[in-house]
Amino acid sequence: MAEMRQPIESGAPDPMQYMHPVMRKNYGHWVYHSHPRPGVLYHRADGGDEVWTVKAGTQRQMDHYTIRKLCDIADQFGDGHVRFTARSNIEFMVSSEAKVNPLIDALTKNGFPVGGTANSVSMIAHTQGWLHCDIPGTDASGVVKALMDELYDEFVKCEMPNRVKLSTSCCEINCGGQADIAIVIQHTKPPKINHDLVANVCERPSVVARCPVAAIRPALVNGKPSLEVDERKCVCCGACFPPCPPMQINDPEHSKIAIWVGGKNSNARTRPTFHKLVAAGLPNSAPRWPETAAVVKNILNTYKNDAQPWERMADWIDRIGWPRFFEKTGLPFTKYHIDNWRGARATLNASAHIRF
Amino acid sequence: MAKKMHDTPMLDQLESGPWPSFVTGLKRLAQENDMMVDLLGQLETSYETKKGYWKGGTVGVFGYGGGVIPRFTELKDANEKPVFPDAAEFHTLRIQPPAGMHYSTDLLRKMCDVWQKHGSGLIAFHGQSGDIMFQGVSTANVQPAFDEFNEMGFDLGGAGPALRTSMSCVGAARCEMSCYDESRALQTVINNNIDDMHRPALPYKFKFKFAGCPNDCVNSIQRSDMAVIGTWRDNIRTDEKLAREWFAANGMEGLVNNVVTRCPSKALAVKKAGEARTTDGFSAVALDDATALEIDNHNCVRCMHCLNVMPGALLPGKDKGVTILVGGKSVLKIGATMGTVVIPFMKLESDEDFDKLNELSRNMLDFFAENALDHERTGEMIDRIGLSNFLEGMGLEVDANMILQPRANPYIRMDGWDEEVEKATERKASGG
Numbered sequence: 001m002a003e004m005r006q007p008i009e010s011g012a013p014d015p016m017q018y019m020h021p022v023m024r025k026n027y028g029h030w031v032y033h034s035h036p037r038p039g040v041l042y043h044r045a046d047g048g049d050e051v052w053t054v055k056a057g058t059q060r061q062m063d064h065y066t067i068r069k070l071c072d073i074a075d076q077f078g079d080g081h082v083r084f085t086a087r088s089n090i091e092f093m094v095s096s097e098a099k100v101n102p103l104i105d106a107l108t109k110n111g112f113p114v115g116g117t118a119n120s121v122s123m124i125a126h127t128q129g130w131l132h133c134d135i136p137g138t139d140a141s142g143v144v145k146a147l148m149d150e151l152y153d154e155f156v157k158c159e160m161p162n163r164v165k166l167s168t169s170c171c172e173i174n175c176g177g178q179a180d181i182a183i184v185i186q187h188t189k190p191p192k193i194n195h196d197l198v199a200n201v202c203e204r205p206s207v208v209a210r211c212p213v214a215a216i217r218p219a220l221v222n223g224k225p226s227l228e229v230d231e232r233k234c235v236c237c238g239a240c241f242p243p244c245p246p247m248q249i250n251d252p253e254h255s256k257i258a259i260w261v262g263g264k265n266s267n268a269r270t271r272p273t274f275h276k277l278v279a280a281g282l283p284n285s286a287p288r289w290p291e292t293a294a295v296v297k298n299i300l301n302t303y304k305n306d307a308q309p310w311e312r313m314a315d316w317i318d319r320i321g322w323p324r325f326f327e328k329t330g331l332p333f334t335k336y337h338i339d340n341w342r343g344a345r346a347t348l349n350a351s352a353h354i355r356f
Numbered sequence: 357m358a359k360k361m362h363d364t365p366m367l368d369q370l371e372s373g374p375w376p377s378f379v380t381g382l383k384r385l386a387q388e389n390d391m392m393v394d395l396l397g398q399l400e401t402s403y404e405t406k407k408g409y410w411k412g413g414t415v416g417v418f419g420y421g422g423g424v425i426p427r428f429t430e431l432k433d434a435n436e437k438p439v440f441p442d443a444a445e446f447h448t449l450r451i452q453p454p455a456g457m458h459y460s461t462d463l464l465r466k467m468c469d470v471w472q473k474h475g476s477g478l479i480a481f482h483g484q485s486g487d488i489m490f491q492g493v494s495t496a497n498v499q500p501a502f503d504e505f506n507e508m509g510f511d512l513g514g515a516g517p518a519l520r521t522s523m524s525c526v527g528a529a530r531c532e533m534s535c536y537d538e539s540r541a542l543q544t545v546i547n548n549n550i551d552d553m554h555r556p557a558l559p560y561k562f563k564f565k566f567a568g569c570p571n572d573c574v575n576s577i578q579r580s581d582m583a584v585i586g587t588w589r590d591n592i593r594t595d596e597k598l599a600r601e602w603f604a605a606n607g608m609e610g611l612v613n614n615v616v617t618r619c620p621s622k623a624l625a626v627k628k629a630g631e632a633r634t635t636d637g638f639s640a641v642a643l644d645d646a647t648a649l650e651i652d653n654h655n656c657v658r659c660m661h662c663l664n665v666m667p668g669a670l671l672p673g674k675d676k677g678v679t680i681l682v683g684g685k686s687v688l689k690i691g692a693t694m695g696t697v698v699i700p701f702m703k704l705e706s707d708e709d710f711d712k713l714n715e716l717s718r719n720m721l722d723f724f725a726e727n728a729l730d731h732e733r734t735g736e737m738i739d740r741i742g743l744s745n746f747l748e749g750m751g752l753e754v755d756a757n758m759i760l761q762p763r764a765n766p767y768i769r770m771d772g773w774d775e776e777v778e779k780a781t782e783r784k785a786s787g788g
Contacts, residue, residue, distance in 0.1 A: 011543070015454035015458040016539075018454050024529075027537075031595070033668070034667065043532070064477040068464075083457045083526065085457075134410045145370050149374060152374045173686060173688055178578050206730065250406075252407065265572050269661045272578060286366060287403055341691055
């Protein structure tokens with residue numbers, strides 16, 4: 001056997017070698033920023049150096065031709081340095097204001113939307129879906145493409161009361177993360193178990209341990225060691241599916257889409273918040289998910305019309321109250337909105353505070 | 357020229373519309389590689405049946421136990437042969453990006469060259485943990501692709517029960533809110549513990565995230581087991597020229613409605629010029645000749661709101677450092693948890709400070725490795741053992757900044773009350 005190459009355990013690379021020279025020079029010395037127009041940020045350092053950033057949306061899952069095109073634009077119209085944001089937007093940094101408009105023109109002409117700054121609906125943080133995940137209830141890139149087509153104007157115009165962050169997740173594990181509006185698969189039926197495979201594929205004790213409601217127990221089925229689910233206890237979360245693929249949770253009809261709102265990462269004003277369930281039961285309707293898009297747009301429009309400046313989704317709902325949120329959006333309030341998981345008592349209204 | 361394309365009527369519908377289409381990109385790649393032709397075939401099948409068809413497995417590179425996400429197709433015909441054989445293996449290489457996700461075009465092109473040569477040509481910038489995801493490679497090509505990236509100065513990221521790839525915000529590179537050197541902190545913590553990334557042996561995943569200020573643009577409180585968030589102890593810095601400019605443009609209405617009344621701890625007040633307090637933690641900045649903004653710095657919770665609304669006019673103080681929170685994670689198994697404060701403030705400037713951060717991270721990983729149950733995250737472990745036990749095990753001192761309120765129930769054994777009071781008195785005497 002030929003000698004194998006030992007890896008160089010270099011870890012996370014130093015960014016300085018790839019960073020825009022003005023940013024490198026002024027590292028830790030920035031004192032001011034402004035938002036000259038949608039998609040553009042201006043930053044000034046204490047010594048007077050300036051940098052303009054032009055932000056554009058991408059499809060995240062990019063073919064190398066798209067990346068090379070973005071590189072060509074960066075070389076021809078920018079300074080040859082870019083970075084990506086946590087939401088897969090690309091940022092082109094330039095040290096001269098004169099470069100901003102030609103750069104915007106080049107990006108727009110090549111189909112990259114310029115925006116995503118300040119009070120925009122930014123690119124949707126998302127996951128892998130059918131393209132690459134081993135447990136997906138839906139696609140990720142496709143849902144995002146369909147929704148961003150609908151929300152395109154809100155990305156490029158930045159006219160919301162405050163930032164709006166969206167996420168999608170193709171199962172309840174919620175890899176897309178907390179967001180002002182989160183779109184998450186919600187399974188509604190217990191797993192369908194292929195008892196012929198369980199014994200060979202699954203480490204049964206760890207599957208039993210994985211269940212949050214202790215609904216899974218070892219069982220002999222047709223003379224074979226397998227697992228059974230107490231379907232009255234099962235909350236259809238799908239946690240058993242990753243360690244035990246024969247416990248199929250995805251269901252083309254009964255895996256639905258739920259919408260959650262009011263998640264906030266930042267500490268600004270209020271402490272960070274988790275998003276809350278507001279709608280569910282929406283069909284997993286590839287390839288364009290129109291029912292989901294309609295609910296998202298309705299919530300966004302209601303927020304846009306009703307929230308005050310600087311109110312994030314959570315701040316707005318905090319001010320108007322949940323009853324009015326449901327009233328204004330027209331979304332039905334049901335018994336499923338009332339939490340019954342651990343700590344649920346803290347989510348109940350233990351007061352006489354009622355808005356009329 | 358690759359083999360003939362499969363019909364993809366569902367995916368084709370994702371080529372129209374103004375947002376950039378990943379489907380169009382996949383089709384471009386399919387012109388030159390058979391793997392993408394068949395990937396499109398399988399993806400179209402998923403769109404028709406609403407089912408996923410990938411299963412995991414064991415694929416890696418020599419010397420490492422993780423970092424590659426293996427994917428084998430489960431879409432087989434009656435003879436157990438893959439329906440789309442050229443995409444039967446479609447693994448992902450997770451590669452750690454430069455902290456802050458900075459790239460030169462030269463670097464991006466080199467990455468494209470490697471992936472065009474060995475993989476599908478499909479790259480995601482970035483995954484939710486921050487990895488560059490080089491998507492679509494056969495088992496045979498995993499090693500040569502990794503070798504080339506590795507020679508370029510890049511290393512595999514984390515997967516499975518391991519230290520995971522980290523993220524930091526743009527921070528000091530381009531943001532006036534930055535309170536420490538995020539990139540150095542990330543490299544210090546990750547690269548000194550890299551063995552735990554490459555050889556998965558922890559109870560479950562462990563994530564560090566580095567945010568330069570409490571705006572937390574990398575979502576560290578909700579998405580990391582240990583969050584390092586920049587903050588400051590002294591007064592908010594002010595720039596009178598920019599404050600006057602802001603006030604001239606936004607007026608009293610903007611000041612009251614968007615700044616003062618939105619302060620969560622009522623630490624801001626509008627004062628007549630000359631009447632604002634400037635001692636005992638109070639500071640002030642003139643907005644025009646008649647008006648000043650008074651800041652009660654001791655009562656400011658560093659939420660960032662007023663700094664965000666009045667950029668440059670208000671800036672983080674000079675006595676900067678970090679707040680450390682522990683225990684954030686997503687849904688499984690007990691429900692999502694946020695990190696909670698375990699160190700309200702520590703300096704992060706000198707070499708010794710970074711050594712301390714490094715030591716803390718190591719202790720955190722060791723405590724997790726020794727005390728967490730299988731598949732239990734740090735937040736769940738703390739829920740199970742209680743924060744006090746966690747602090748004691750870690751050798752961290754209790755601090756009232758760790759709670760929102762003291763306990764509201766009497767169900768606690770308090771035999772050790774007198775000793776604990778003594779400790780509290782000692783802490784106070786030593787200035788802690």
